[in-house]
Amino acid sequence: MPPSVLAQLLGEMGVGRDTTVIIYSEINHYRATYMVWALDYIKHRSWAILQEGFQGWKKQGRTLTQEYPKIKPVRYEWKAETDPDVRASFDEVKNRDVAKSVLLDIRPIELFSGEKGSWKRKGHIKGAIHHFWIEDLNNNGTWKDVEVLRKNYADMGVTREKTIIVSCGQGQTASHVYFTLKYILGFPRVKNYDGGFSEWSNIDSLPVEMGPQKTETEN
Numbered sequence: 001m002p003p004s005v006l007a008q009l010l011g012e013m014g015v016g017r018d019t020t021v022i023i024y025s026e027i028n029h030y031r032a033t034y035m036v037w038a039l040d041y042i043k044h045r046s047w048a049i050l051q052e053g054f055q056g057w058k059k060q061g062r063t064l065t066q067e068y069p070k071i072k073p074v075r076y077e078w079k080a081e082t083d084p085d086v087r088a089s090f091d092e093v094k095n096r097d098v099a100k101s102v103l104l105d106i107r108p109i110e111l112f113s114g115e116k117g118s119w120k121r122k123g124h125i126k127g128a129i130h131h132f133w134i135e136d137l138n139n140n141g142t143w144k145d146v147e148v149l150r151k152n153y154a155d156m157g158v159t160r161e162k163t164i165i166v167s168c169g170q171g172q173t174a175s176h177v178y179f180t181l182k183y184i185l186g187f188p189r190v191k192n193y194d195g196g197f198s199e200w201s202n203i204d205s206l207p208v209e210m211g212p213q214k215t216e217t218e219n
Helices: 003-012 030-041 053-059 090-094 109-113 146-155 174-184 196-201
Strands: 021-023 047-049 101-105 163-167 190-193
Touching (some): 030 047, 030 174, 090 190, 090 196, 146 174
Parallel strands (some): 021 047, 101 163, 163 190
16 A cells, blocks of 8 residues: 555544554454554554454453444645655665575465465575564463563574564565564564565566575585
8 A cells, every 4th residue: 555545544534643543453463563564654653552452352341332433534744754764675675685684584384485375486585584473472462571582583593783674475464573573672673575475476587495494504
């Protein structure tokens, strides 16, 4: 969705530039974090995610309604500015400095390996490492302890001093790891490659790998 269209839709929902947006889905799902990333991209800074999502809200016995809210549309004052620090372009992924960055593929392992997938070419972008996004969550949908997350990522070579580019099919599920790294762990340089494997795999001249992730002894 073009940023200008998102800004228009926000205004139609009664959201102004200074409105705090509370975001939730059924549980801590990528649909909520994708909205966070979209707001970050248009530099809407006032937002929050509901921990445990709608499932947690119901479990706590909080108030529910089936009434539609009354909305007063407003003009969303957007100055056509996007944040390049949260979005990785195709050229940035293609020309990235492998010594200073990590390309993280967060799809299920069967898509990463090429065992399954509906793309023109199956597998993953050459040089990407695998980390399934759901592994960051507890069974109830809450995020794992910060120290556990930090260690898990460090074991993969995902550390604060590097630029982390997260990728999936089209940037939606990758937004969940974007959120985890940027806002749970406080990593300073995290970008979502929203072109994803759909864009990359469609260009025959670009390198694509199949098979499981190699270990250090296999490299």
